[in-house]
Amino acid sequence: MQPALSIAELVKRYPTGVEALRGVTLQIEAGEFFGLLGPNGAGKSTLIHCSTGLARPTSGSIEVFGHDAIDDYEQARLAVGLAPQELNIDWFLTVEETLDYHGGYFGMPRAERRERSRELLDAFSLTPKRDDRTRTLSGGMKRRLVLARALMHRPRLLILDEPTAGVDVELRLELWHYVQRINSEGTTILLTTHYLEEAEQLCDRIAFINEGRIVAQGSSDELSSEYGVTSLEDAYLGLVGRKELSRAHVGSDAP
Amino acid sequence: MTSSQIRFVSLVRREVNRFLKIKRQTVGAPLLETFLYISVFGAALGSRIDKLHGIDYVVFVIPGLILMAWATNAFSNNSSSILQQKFQRAIDDQLSSPASPLQLLLAFSLGGFLRGMLVAVLTFVVASVLVDLPVDHVLVLVPALLLVGFFFAQLGVLIGVRAEQFDDVSVAQTFVLQPLIFLGGVFYSASLLPEPFQTLTHFNPVYYMINLVRYGFLGYTEANVALSLTLLTLATGALFALNRHLFVTGWKLRV
Numbered sequence: 001m002q003p004a005l006s007i008a009e010l011v012k013r014y015p016t017g018v019e020a021l022r023g024v025t026l027q028i029e030a031g032e033f034f035g036l037l038g039p040n041g042a043g044k045s046t047l048i049h050c051s052t053g054l055a056r057p058t059s060g061s062i063e064v065f066g067h068d069a070i071d072d073y074e075q076a077r078l079a080v081g082l083a084p085q086e087l088n089i090d091w092f093l094t095v096e097e098t099l100d101y102h103g104g105y106f107g108m109p110r111a112e113r114r115e116r117s118r119e120l121l122d123a124f125s126l127t128p129k130r131d132d133r134t135r136t137l138s139g140g141m142k143r144r145l146v147l148a149r150a151l152m153h154r155p156r157l158l159i160l161d162e163p164t165a166g167v168d169v170e171l172r173l174e175l176w177h178y179v180q181r182i183n184s185e186g187t188t189i190l191l192t193t194h195y196l197e198e199a200e201q202l203c204d205r206i207a208f209i210n211e212g213r214i215v216a217q218g219s220s221d222e223l224s225s226e227y228g229v230t231s232l233e234d235a236y237l238g239l240v241g242r243k244e245l246s247r248a249h250v251g252s253d254a255p
Numbered sequence: 256m257t258s259s260q261i262r263f264v265s266l267v268r269r270e271v272n273r274f275l276k277i278k279r280q281t282v283g284a285p286l287l288e289t290f291l292y293i294s295v296f297g298a299a300l301g302s303r304i305d306k307l308h309g310i311d312y313v314v315f316v317i318p319g320l321i322l323m324a325w326a327t328n329a330f331s332n333n334s335s336s337i338l339q340q341k342f343q344r345a346i347d348d349q350l351s352s353p354a355s356p357l358q359l360l361l362a363f364s365l366g367g368f369l370r371g372m373l374v375a376v377l378t379f380v381v382a383s384v385l386v387d388l389p390v391d392h393v394l395v396l397v398p399a400l401l402l403v404g405f406f407f408a409q410l411g412v413l414i415g416v417r418a419e420q421f422d423d424v425s426v427a428q429t430f431v432l433q434p435l436i437f438l439g440g441v442f443y444s445a446s447l448l449p450e451p452f453q454t455l456t457h458f459n460p461v462y463y464m465i466n467l468v469r470y471g472f473l474g475y476t477e478a479n480v481a482l483s484l485t486l487l488t489l490a491t492g493a494l495f496a497l498n499r500h501l502f503v504t505g506w507k508l509r510v
Contacts, residue, residue, distance in 0.1 A: 014510065052351040055510045074353040082351055088344035092273045104265025105352035107258025149348070 002066040004030045004079075004157045004188035005051060010060035012046050012212075020046040022212035023060070028190060028205075030065070030156075033183045035203035036192045039240050043212040044192045045085060048161050052082045064157060078106060081155030085162045087142040089134040095145055096121065096130040099152050106153035113152075120148040123178065143167050147175065157188045164195060176202065196233045206232070208239045215239060263358045266349060270366025274332055285328055285374045286381070289320050293385060296442065307444050308475050317382045318472040319441030319465050324378045325371035325404045326464075330411040330432060332367035334424045337415030341508075350509060356502035360412065364498075368408040375400065389473060395480060396471025402487045403464050409494040416498075416507050435461045446477055460490060 005028040012021040020043045028034045036044050049055035051062050053073055062069035064076040089098060096117055103113035121127045124144040129137060134145065143163070150158060160179070164172045180202065183189050193199055199206055200220045207217035216223055216239070220232045227235040234246050256264070274281040297313030304312040340346035349359060382388050390396060414427045439461030445453055456462050463483040470476035476483075502508070 049510065053509065054347055054351055056505050074355070077351060077353040080351070082347075084344070084347065086344050088347050090269075090340070090345040090348070091343060092276055093269075097272070101265055101269050102348055102352075104268070105262055105349060105354060107261045107353070109256070109261060 001030050003063070004028045004032065004065060005190065006061075006063040007047070007051070008061045010047070010050060010062060011058045012043075012050055012055060013058045020212055021050070021057075021060075024209070024212070024214055026207060026214055026217075028157075028188060030188055031183075031186055033179075033189045033202055033204050034191065035199035035206040036190060036209060037194075037196070037199055037206055037236060038192075038209035042209045044209055045161060046212075047209070048082065048084075048159055048190075048192070052080055052159065053077055078153070079156045081150035081153065081158045083147045083150035083158070083160050083163055085165065087139070087146055089137075089142055089145060089149075091133070091135040094131050094133055095126055095137070098134055098145060098149055102149045102152045108153060116152060116154070120151060124148045125174075140167055140171055143171065147178075151182075155187070157190065158182070159190045161192050162194065163191070164193065164198060172198075196236055200232050208236070210239055259358075262352065262354050263362060266354060266358060266362030267365050269349075270332075270336060270362060271369055273336055274366065274370045281328070281332065281370055282374055282377070285324055286377055289324050289374075289378045290381060292320055293317065293382060297386065307447075310473055310475060311386070314386055314388060314473065315444070315469075315475075316442055317386065317388055318469040319439075321375050321378050321382070321472075322400070322403055322465055322468045323436050323441055325375040325400060326407040326436060326461075327371075327428075327432065328374045329367035329371035329404050329408040330414070331424075331428060332370045333363055333408055333411030334415035334418065334427070336366055337363055337412060338418045338421065338424055341415075341418075346508070356505075357499060360495075360498055360502045363412050363415075364405070364408040366408075367411050368404050371404050371407065375404070390471070391474035392471045395467060395484070399464070399467035399471055399484065399487065402484075402491050403468065406464075406487065406491040406494060409491065409498055412498055413494070413501070416501060419507075435459055440465050440477075444477065460486075463487060 007024055007026045010021050010024040011019070013019045024043070024047060036047070038044050046055060050057045051064065051069060053069065065079050067075040067079070069076045093101065099117035099120060100113050103116060108116065121130055124147060126141065126144055126148060129141060134142065137145065147163060163175060179189055191199065191203060205217060205219055206223060208215050208223070216226055218226065223235045224230055224232060227238040229235050229238060234248065237243050237245055293313065296316050301311065301313040306312065307315045337346070414424055418424050438456065439459045440456065445456040445462060448456060463478050463486055466476045466478040467480065467483045467487065470480055
């Protein structure tokens, strides 16, 4: 089976000269639940932007289910659903229109769009808000809408860029249940998050990215043993060079 | 419809939906503005101004007003729509879709083009009720107006893509577009100007556009019709080619 995402020697240098990605090589298998962890500015969002056509790589290659993300962008993008970190919703549209237009951009016929948007409005508890303008929604509702929009065209690879940042416990758990279910049904998921317990609970494999490079990858246990620690959190603190913040140290230093 | 057609129609629908949702601002206000021009130059001033080249002053002015309505609305719609979507990052939904650069460019262009056409047609209808407005050369008038609309739609897209703040759009509109239109001869005949202003007017591209449209309506022109039509076609084609190149490379859209 083709990998869901295959990235080789990816370099992204912005016009300002900042090199956000410095030769990233990464493979995510079809059906995997994959976590990408790293500090702010490590290159997570740039990697996602390059994979979805929002940024143009300087060099290297990206394939989505075997389709080159640049030369065969149409097929590559059809396979990807992106829920970005920013709540980038069109203020002029209603909730239902947001889903309908997105489905249209991905070539879904009207009847299919109508059925799918009803299904997602229901799944994300947005049905009572369907005719509301998006700018009137609360932050949590906007987050739900961004997630529903990413799923509208039934992507085979769902990219969630910090989907639970700033959301309440209820929505976080709802989201976890939903993505676990669609992952078990075959959707590949790439998750970036700062919540390590979230990555630990959800992801089959995790990669650490730092300063534009993948520095380690494996299961949560494999990463812990690679860093000679007992938890993913301590492995992460090892990555960012802040071992002194380890809860184990805090506990032992306590009077 | 094929997936690609659904995609394109959805992109255009989004742009049309946007300006129709704020139609008091996007259609009502320009219509009122044009009506005020006709009132001031027709009823108030027109009766005190001699005929120009054997044509009643208000009738002489109306073709330019129709052109101005199409041009300014096509420009301002597209520049504002693109900049607003860039600001909200809502444009990422279209940019990460499988739509081709050409589809995106045409859809963004058509939003303003159709808004300009709507205001221009309504202006024509209102003007026809108020004064006896002839249409002497429909085969020149229709292609000339379509080209003018498409030219300014392309210019609006270019400025919207280039803009990084709202000031960038208003500067282009206030300090470049409005002077070119006003000094191109909407409200007067360039042959009445003293030198060197008469010669300078010949360097203003809007002068040729106004002459074409005036010829189409009234049969009067100060510029060579075939040459003007050729130059307008070439300028529109060149601007479209530039925009197409920018959309393919992702300039200022895909970082």
